[in-house]
Amino acid sequence: MTWSRRHVLATDDWSRDEIELVLQQSEAMLEVLARPMRRTPALRGRTVVLFFAEASTRTRISFELAAKALSADTSIITASGSSIEKGETLFDTVRTLEALGADIVVMRHGAAGAPYFVAERVSSAVINAGDGWHAHPTQGLLDALTLRTSLGALEGKRIVIVGDVLHSRVARSDIHTLVPLGARITLSGPATLMPSAWRCGQLPAGVAFEEDVDRALDGADAVIALRLQRERMDAGLLPSLREYALTWGLSEVRVARMRPGAPVLHPGPMNEGIEIEAAVAHGPRSLIERQVTNGVAVRMALLHLLSTTPGAPAARGGGEADRREGKEVAA
Amino acid sequence: MTWSRRHVLATDDWSRDEIELVLQQSEAMLEVLARPMRRTPALRGRTVVLFFAEASTRTRISFELAAKALSADTSIITASGSSIEKGETLFDTVRTLEALGADIVVMRHGAAGAPYFVAERVSSAVINAGDGWHAHPTQGLLDALTLRTSLGALEGKRIVIVGDVLHSRVARSDIHTLVPLGARITLSGPATLMPSAWRCGQLPAGVAFEEDVDRALDGADAVIALRLQRERMDAGLLPSLREYALTWGLSEVRVARMRPGAPVLHPGPMNEGIEIEAAVAHGPRSLIERQVTNGVAVRMALLHLLSTTPGAPAARGGGEADRREGKEVAA
Amino acid sequence: MTWSRRHVLATDDWSRDEIELVLQQSEAMLEVLARPMRRTPALRGRTVVLFFAEASTRTRISFELAAKALSADTSIITASGSSIEKGETLFDTVRTLEALGADIVVMRHGAAGAPYFVAERVSSAVINAGDGWHAHPTQGLLDALTLRTSLGALEGKRIVIVGDVLHSRVARSDIHTLVPLGARITLSGPATLMPSAWRCGQLPAGVAFEEDVDRALDGADAVIALRLQRERMDAGLLPSLREYALTWGLSEVRVARMRPGAPVLHPGPMNEGIEIEAAVAHGPRSLIERQVTNGVAVRMALLHLLSTTPGAPAARGGGEADRREGKEVAA
Numbered sequence: 001m002t003w004s005r006r007h008v009l010a011t012d013d014w015s016r017d018e019i020e021l022v023l024q025q026s027e028a029m030l031e032v033l034a035r036p037m038r039r040t041p042a043l044r045g046r047t048v049v050l051f052f053a054e055a056s057t058r059t060r061i062s063f064e065l066a067a068k069a070l071s072a073d074t075s076i077i078t079a080s081g082s083s084i085e086k087g088e089t090l091f092d093t094v095r096t097l098e099a100l101g102a103d104i105v106v107m108r109h110g111a112a113g114a115p116y117f118v119a120e121r122v123s124s125a126v127i128n129a130g131d132g133w134h135a136h137p138t139q140g141l142l143d144a145l146t147l148r149t150s151l152g153a154l155e156g157k158r159i160v161i162v163g164d165v166l167h168s169r170v171a172r173s174d175i176h177t178l179v180p181l182g183a184r185i186t187l188s189g190p191a192t193l194m195p196s197a198w199r200c201g202q203l204p205a206g207v208a209f210e211e212d213v214d215r216a217l218d219g220a221d222a223v224i225a226l227r228l229q230r231e232r233m234d235a236g237l238l239p240s241l242r243e244y245a246l247t248w249g250l251s252e253v254r255v256a257r258m259r260p261g262a263p264v265l266h267p268g269p270m271n272e273g274i275e276i277e278a279a280v281a282h283g284p285r286s287l288i289e290r291q292v293t294n295g296v297a298v299r300m301a302l303l304h305l306l307s308t309t310p311g312a313p314a315a316r317g318g319g320e321a322d323r324r325e326g327k328e329v330a331a
Numbered sequence: 332m333t334w335s336r337r338h339v340l341a342t343d344d345w346s347r348d349e350i351e352l353v354l355q356q357s358e359a360m361l362e363v364l365a366r367p368m369r370r371t372p373a374l375r376g377r378t379v380v381l382f383f384a385e386a387s388t389r390t391r392i393s394f395e396l397a398a399k400a401l402s403a404d405t406s407i408i409t410a411s412g413s414s415i416e417k418g419e420t421l422f423d424t425v426r427t428l429e430a431l432g433a434d435i436v437v438m439r440h441g442a443a444g445a446p447y448f449v450a451e452r453v454s455s456a457v458i459n460a461g462d463g464w465h466a467h468p469t470q471g472l473l474d475a476l477t478l479r480t481s482l483g484a485l486e487g488k489r490i491v492i493v494g495d496v497l498h499s500r501v502a503r504s505d506i507h508t509l510v511p512l513g514a515r516i517t518l519s520g521p522a523t524l525m526p527s528a529w530r531c532g533q534l535p536a537g538v539a540f541e542e543d544v545d546r547a548l549d550g551a552d553a554v555i556a557l558r559l560q561r562e563r564m565d566a567g568l569l570p571s572l573r574e575y576a577l578t579w580g581l582s583e584v585r586v587a588r589m590r591p592g593a594p595v596l597h598p599g600p601m602n603e604g605i606e607i608e609a610a611v612a613h614g615p616r617s618l619i620e621r622q623v624t625n626g627v628a629v630r631m632a633l634l635h636l637l638s639t640t641p642g643a644p645a646a647r648g649g650g651e652a653d654r655r656e657g658k659e660v661a662a
Numbered sequence: 663m664t665w666s667r668r669h670v671l672a673t674d675d676w677s678r679d680e681i682e683l684v685l686q687q688s689e690a691m692l693e694v695l696a697r698p699m700r701r702t703p704a705l706r707g708r709t710v711v712l713f714f715a716e717a718s719t720r721t722r723i724s725f726e727l728a729a730k731a732l733s734a735d736t737s738i739i740t741a742s743g744s745s746i747e748k749g750e751t752l753f754d755t756v757r758t759l760e761a762l763g764a765d766i767v768v769m770r771h772g773a774a775g776a777p778y779f780v781a782e783r784v785s786s787a788v789i790n791a792g793d794g795w796h797a798h799p800t801q802g803l804l805d806a807l808t809l810r811t812s813l814g815a816l817e818g819k820r821i822v823i824v825g826d827v828l829h830s831r832v833a834r835s836d837i838h839t840l841v842p843l844g845a846r847i848t849l850s851g852p853a854t855l856m857p858s859a860w861r862c863g864q865l866p867a868g869v870a871f872e873e874d875v876d877r878a879l880d881g882a883d884a885v886i887a888l889r890l891q892r893e894r895m896d897a898g899l900l901p902s903l904r905e906y907a908l909t910w911g912l913s914e915v916r917v918a919r920m921r922p923g924a925p926v927l928h929p930g931p932m933n934e935g936i937e938i939e940a941a942v943a944h945g946p947r948s949l950i951e952r953q954v955t956n957g958v959a960v961r962m963a964l965l966h967l968l969s970t971t972p973g974a975p976a977a978r979g980g981g982e983a984d985r986r987e988g989k990e991v992a993a
Contacts, residue, residue, distance in 0.1 A: 033763060037707030039735075045368030047396060058758050061737050065709060065763055068735040073370075073399040075392050088600035092612075096389050096599060099623035101364060101396055268758060269750035281754075292761035376699030378727060404701075404730040406723050419931035423943075427720050427930060430954035432695060432727055 003305045006312045007119040007126045010135035012176040019144065019180055025301035026145050026294065032069065033297060042304050043072035049102040051094070052129070053079045053109045058268055058292065059129050059138075063106045066299035072103075090114060091121060098122045104306055107131075125306040127299075133167050138302065139267055140173030142295040144181060146287050147222055149294075150263045155182035160216045160258075162248055163226030163275055164193040170267045171226060179206040188216035189226075189248055192237045213248050217257040224265040225250050228275045241274050250276045255285060263287045334636045337643045338450040338457045341466035343507040350475065350511055356632035357476050357625065363400065364628060373635050374403035380433040382425070383460070384410045384440045389599055389623065390460050390469075394437045397630035403435075421445060422452060429453045435637055438462075456637040458630075464498050469633065470598055471504030473626040475512060477618050478553055480625075481594045486513035491547045491589075493579055494557030494606055495524040501598045502557060510537040519547035520557075520579055523568045544579050548588040555596040556581050559606045572605050581607045586616060594618045665967045668974045669781040669788045672797035674838040681806065681842055687963035688807050688956065694731065695959060704966050705734035711764040713756070714791070715741045715771045720930055720954065721791050721800075725768045728961035734766075752776060753783060760784045766968055769793075787968040789961075795829050800964065801929055802835030804957040806843060808949050809884055811956075812925045817844035822878045822920075824910055825888030825937055826855040832929045833888060841868040850878035851888075851910055854899045875910050879919040886927040887912050890937045903936050912938045917947060925949045 001017045011019065032040055048067040052060050060076070067074045077097075090109075097105055104125045107115050112132030119126040130136040144154070151157055159178055165171045165187050175185055185207045191199050198209055210216040217223060228244060238244055255264055264276070264285045272278045281288060309315055332348045342350065363371055379398040383391050391407070398405045408428075421440075428436055435456045438446050443463030450457040461467040475485070482488055490509055496502045496518050506516055516538045522530050529540055541547040548554060559575060569575055586595055595607070595616045603609045612619060637643065663679045673681065694702055710729040714722050722738070729736045739759075752771075759767055766787045769777050774794030781788040792798040806816070813819055821840055827833045827849050837847055847869045853861050860871055872878040879885060890906060900906055917926055926938070926947045934940045943950060968974065 035707075038709070038763065039707040045366070045370040047369070047399075049392070057739055057755070058762070061711070061739065061759075061762055064737050065735065068709075068737075069763075073396065075395050075399075077388055077392065089603060092599070092601055092603070093388070095620055096623050097392075099620035100389070100392055101369065101400075101624070101627060268754070270754055272751060272754070289757055289761035292758050293763070296763060376697070376701040378700070378730075380723070404727065406726050406730075408719055408723065420934060423930070423932055423934070424719070426951055427954050428723075430951035431720070431723055432700065432731075432955070432958060 003308060004310065006306070006309055007115075008137055008302050008306070009115050009119060009126065009128045010176065011137045011140050011173060011180075012135070014176070014180065016180045019141070019177060022141055022298065022301050022305065023145050023148065025305060026141070026297040029297040029300040029304075030294070032300070033293070039069055039071060041071045043067065043070040043103075043307055046072045046103045046307060047101050048072045048074050048104045048106060048303065049097050049100070050074060050076045050129075051097065051105055051107045052077065053107075053114075054130065055079075056108055056129070058295075059108065062292070062295045063127075063129060063299050063303075066296050066303055069296070070300055070303055072303070090118065094118045094122050094124075098124045104303060125309070125312060127302060127306070130169055132169065134169055134172065135176075136169040136173045136267075137177075138295065138298055139170050140175075140177035141302075142291055142298045143170075143174050143224060143265060143267075144177045145294045145298055146265060146291045147178070147183075147263070148181070149290075150287060151221055153182070154178060156184070157182070157221040158184045158186060158219070160186045160188060160213075160220045160223040161226065162188045162213055162216070162223060162250065164228055165189055165198070165226065166193045166195055167229060168226050170224075174224060175204065175207055179204070184208070186210050186216045186220065188213040190238065190244070214254060214257060217254060220258045220262060222263050222265065223250065223255065223258060224267075225276045227267060227269065228271055230271070245274050249274060250280050252277065252279050252283065255280055261285065265291055268292070334639060335641065337637070337640055338446070339468055339633050339637070340446050340450060340457065340459045341507065342468045342471050342504060342511075343466070345507070345511065347511045350472070350508060353472055353629065353632050353636065354476050354479065356636060357472070357628040360628040360631040360635075361625070363631070364624070370400055370402060372402045374398065374401040374434075374638055377403045377434045377638060378432050379403045379405050379435045379437060379634065380428050380431070380455075381405060381407045381460075382428065382436055382438045383408065384438075384445075385461065386410075387439055387460070389626075390439065393623070393626045394458075394460060394630050394634075397627050398634055400627070400631055401634055403634070421449065425449045425453050425455075429455045435634060456640070456643060458633060458637070461500055463500065465500055465503065466507075467500040467504045467598075468508075469626065469629055470501050471506075471508035472633075473622055473629045474501075474505050474555060474596060474598075475508045476625045476629055477596060477622045478509070478514075478594070479512070480621070481618060482552055484513070485509060487515070488513070488552040489515045489517060489550070491517045491519060491544075491551045491554040492557065493519045493544055493547070493554060493581065495559055496520055496529070496557065497524045497526055498560060499557050501555075505555060506535065506538055510535070515539070517541050517547045517551065519544040521569065521575070545585060545588060548585060551589045551593060553594050553596065554581065554586065554589060555598075556601075556607045558598060558600065559602055561602070576605050580605060581611050583608065583610050583614065586611055592616065596622055599623070665970060666972065668968070668971055669777075670799055670964050670968070671777050671781060671788065671790045672838065673799045673802050673835060673842075674797070676838070676842065678842045681803070681839060684803055684960065684963050684967065685807050685810065687967060688803070688959040691959040691962040691966075692956070694962070695955070701731055701733060703733045705729065705732040705765075705969055708734045708765045708969060709763050710734045710736050710766045710768060710965065711759050711762070712736060712738045712791075713759065713767055713769045714739065715769075715776075716792065717741075718770055718791070720957075721770065724954070724957045725789075725791060725961050725965075728958050729965055731958070731962055732965055734965070752780065756780045756784055756786075760786045766965060787971070787974060789964060789968070792831055794831065796831055796834065797838075798831040798835045798929075799839070800957065800960055801832050802837075802839035803964075804953055804960045805832075805836050805886060805927055805929075806839045807956045807960055808927060808953045809840070809845075809925070810843070811952075812949060813883055815844070816840060818846070819844070819883040820846045820848060820881070822848045822850060822875075822882045822885040823888065824850045824875055824878070824885060824912065826890055827851055827860070827888065828855045828857055829891060830888050832886075836886060837866065837869055841866070846870070848872050848878045848882065850875040852900065852906070876916060876919060879916060882920045882924060884925050884927065885912065885917065885920060886929075887932075887938045889929060889931065890933055892933075907936050911936060912942050914939065914941050914945065917942055923947065927953055930954070
């Protein structure tokens, strides 16, 4: 298996081999992170621009520290205080980043599909750090790494995802990463917060829906709680936070329905007391901090892989003419 | 020609030789930027503070990446979230930056002249990254570099600048950089958006005004479109954006009036469909992305030159006493 | 004296030897800062996260440049645009920073005690960069360094602190650093802006209160002016800024009451014309810029010392297991 992708936009069209390759590389990066000197020169002299049109702390810092651990130069753009306010188009902003010398653009955007639009139009490599409700591929990969380290091979394992699946790019990316690795997914949560086709039984292969979270958790191998966006309640999709917590929140009693020691994940930031009790979030089953650490490793792996893609500008194998025309160059 | 300036505030008092020196150094920096490892150790251990009291993306990132490519340490201050909000004077803010160890302060400010005020009062080198309507010297230099690469020597070339010249620090800095290199400038745009003396024919040497943009473009060697600030319309200086676009916007038909292949520049961010059509902005004559890339090289050249000025603090030739008294020290 | 602290939260429980050690190390760091190449590899491959839940410019940049001068990687979080807005608890935010790989978290927070809460719950080292009205230990240490360089040993020296002591973490940290070094403190300012117990004579050892600032300054060895928060006037604690300036502001006449050449300090940012006249702020007695430079050195010293604490995670002496359990490991 050699890496040939120029961008990381979503994992829905990835092969199992590609996912495995990223997980293997991430494990190697975890070893780098465990060293006293947490740094490799892999991306020295390369530039990673973090373009966050939506607010984020953990994902932005995770990518930033991943890039710095690889010795890349980084620069951060957030929506406020940037030219975005001046009415520049997304296309022009990103072409400008390319012309400024961005080898890799890490991009979070409120509009689903924005990273695809960009990736078709620039020679910089693009990593999707979350686009609307669509995808958050690095979250899917870090959840897969975390589950595999805890459970071993995911073949036949049953993973429950609880919460607002409809609006969750995390749920979508988890499904697109875990199912190819052989896991079976049970979705649970309010029917109003499920995609309508899925609610009616037209589910993707490997995915089931069980509204009753207790039944969903019975004998499960792991559970991923989704963050409840408080805005959903205002939109009339939820009766109250208290009712949500009672009916779908992960309590100690509830998680005990899973297999002994079955782990609990959450993408963060958590609403403690709503989708997850503090005792579960910080209890012995919690892998939530491990997810954060693994996130840095997965992002290091992807940044590094994108710099090795044959013919890609981030690989800097060819000259300016090759970059512009996107020619394939032997690495 | 040796470099002896301690600051880069505006190019209006620069000699042709000084401009040529910066352009030559910028060409050398473009070669550094074309290398697989885009980094030189020239400013290692030096500190560049980016003090942006006005919002900016491309200029801030351009300076930031330029400083990092030279291995300098960087720190960014923006108006929001800084002590500026606490009522500190500009003088005290910049003296603080000096005391914090800023070798070079890159400064954007809404008040014309602010960088001059600062440069007289600190030993750090100051680069003006745009002060009110006054000057934006690095933009003038990068436009000169871009035009020279495209047209060859600028002696006798006729460059059109279209738009809101009155409020444009870009127009002023372009004139002060291109005229010494032998270019002739034709300004075009609404008479309400021209400095009143210029509108009445009292123009600087080498500069003409032609309100009709079609006549201005006939046979021209290049055109620079200025960004239209939408606020101007609110102030009653413009009838409507649509009328502006029809009368002065750069369309494909209009730019075809120039000499064959004559290039189109724009400082960005663009209002596509207003001062420039998308087909022109992204068409074969457009050098807009080349301007962005050249901007990084010009800023690297200036940062590097300022660190070589004999006796300047950024040169770190002398000790603390020399720094304070601004003594000339043999490099 | 060897350093054994895992955190820097306040200096109120520090021994004189510990304070002396930091001042000595800071003097060594000043020598590093005076070199042409202002950089040491001491923290190479370590990560310092700057978590500023309250706005700050000088303290944030001071820590940032200190960390970079030690070759650490840095990442900045400010309250706006971070997950704090999404309702995450402080505990979860900081556990996330730890999991992201923060060796040292520098933290400013509006709530007194917040850094203590955090330090008990993470293995990262925590430096308090100001918590509510409680403490600002690096300011106390940099003031001690500045005074000692100017006055020599502080034994028996009388230092006046003028202003809003009640709301000032700077005053508290100055007292807790200067008194152990043998200095005597005279507080002066409106009685409404003194802690009520202190106003009534129940003062800590080494501290006196003298409402009349002229009497307080008579024969003093140095004065520290505190920043007047304009919000205090709105709260009815002050009659008017003009009256404050007349009654307690440091004028040239007033500071001349001190011993000849006795220096003037201010933590910044200054309200010139209120708590301090411009002629004093920028006059020959002013050490205000020297304080800023010393601040970088003190922060370098603390960052470096925290990376040498036996068994501390920032020391990276042990493996992951040691970090988690906080075991003491021979360095």
